[in-house]
Amino acid sequence: MAWSFDHRAATFVAALCLLAAPSVAAETQSARADDAQVARGKYLVSIAGCSDCHTPGGMLGAPDMKRYLGGSDAGFSIPGEGVFVGNNLTPDADTGLGKWTVDDVVTAIRKGKRPDGSELSGVMPSASFAHLTDDDAYAIAAFLRSLPPVSNRIVSYKSSEKVPIAVSAVLPPDAYNALPAALK
Numbered sequence: 495m496a497w498s499f500d501h502r503a504a505t506f507v508a509a510l511c512l513l514a515a516p517s518v519a520a521e522t523q524s525a526r527a528d529d530a531q532v533a534r535g536k537y538l539v540s541i542a543g544c545s546d547c548h549t550p551g552g553m554l555g556a557p558d559m560k561r562y563l564g565g566s567d568a569g570f571s572i573p574g575e576g577v578f579v580g581n582n583l584t585p586d587a588d589t590g591l592g593k594w595t596v597d598d599v600v601t602a603i604r605k606g607k608r609p610d611g612s613e614l615s616g617v618m619p620s621a622s623f624a625h626l627t628d629d630d631a632y633a634i635a636a637f638l639r640s641l642p643p644v645s646n647r648i649v650s651y652k653s654s655e656k657v658p659i660a661v662s663a664v665l666p667p668d669a670y671n672a673l674p675a676a677l678k
Contacts, residue, residue, distance in 0.1 A: 528636065531629075531632070531633045531636045531637075532633070532636050532637050532640045533637075534629075534630070534633040534637075535633035535634045535635070535636050535637025535638070535640075536637045538626075538630055538633060538634050538637075539563070539634055539637055539638070542623075544563065544583070545557055545562065545563060547566055547570070547580035547617070548563045548564075548565060548566060548580040548581065548582070548583050549561065549562050549563055549564065549566065549580075550564065550565065550566060550567040550646070551567065552566060552568075552580075553566060553568040553570075553580075553660070553662055554567075554568055554660060561644045561646060562584075562641065562644075563582070563583040563584055563638070563641060563644075564582050564583075564584050564586075564590070564644030564646045565579070565580060565581055565582035565583075565589070565590075565644070565646040565647075565648040566579050566580035566648070567579075567659060567660070568659055568660040568661065568662060569650065569651065569657065569659055569660070569661050569662070570615075570617045570661070570662050570663075571661050571662065571663035571664070572615070572616060572617065572664075573653075573663070573664070573665075574653055575616075575653060576650060576651050576652045576653050576655070577650060577651040577657050577659075577661050578615035578617050578650045579648045579649065579650050579651075579659070580648070581648050582644060582646050582647075582648055583638050583641070584638070584641045584642065584643050584644040585638070585639050585641060585643050586643035586644055586645050586646070587643070588645065588647075589644075589645050589646055589647045589648070590643060590644065590646075591638060591639075592643060594609055595609075596632065596635045596636070596639070599634070599635040599638060599639075600631045600632060600634075600635050602614060602618075602620075603620065603623045603626065603631055603634060603635070604620060604623055604624045604626060604631055605620055605624065606618050606620030606621075615650065
């Protein structure tokens with residue numbers, strides 16, 4: 495079989511390539527912007543200390559980085575309210591933020607509200623995070639969505655419930671000072 499050269503077909507293919515080049519370049523720039531946004535989110539999550547409360551072992555000084563931001567195994571007590579455990583921030587659909595939109599995540603960070611309108615624990619520093627710029631808040635959400643999903647269902651406990659996990663508690667000075675020295 496002999497190959498023949500068709501100038502019209504070659505011109506058509508060349509024109510298609512020229513037309514596609516800007517969209518390919520834009521797509522590459524968009525991917526770089528997304529990578530930059532995720533990197534910014536990773537940086538912000540790191541300096542904000544999110545891992546301390548949201549990674550197993552984080553509150554105990556030995557974070558399990560294989561389950562990074564997959565939900566804590568220790569809780570923070572608010573006297574009279576209960577023990578609150580840092581939620582799973584990975585995109586796991588059943589136990590994490592997998593069903594949340596980017597805007598849901600940003601609202602939780604900035605306003606301390608879940609998608610259903612209920613409030614997050616007062617332990618979450620939403621009042622401080624309310625001052626994040628739009629770019630920074632959305633960068634954090636993009637980073638959280640980029641994480642590998644971790645299946646880890648988190649439970650918080652009411653004041654009346656028995657707590658089976660380690661607890662960090664803020665105590666009034668009188669209560670703390672009354673503790674035996676071995677517990678201080």
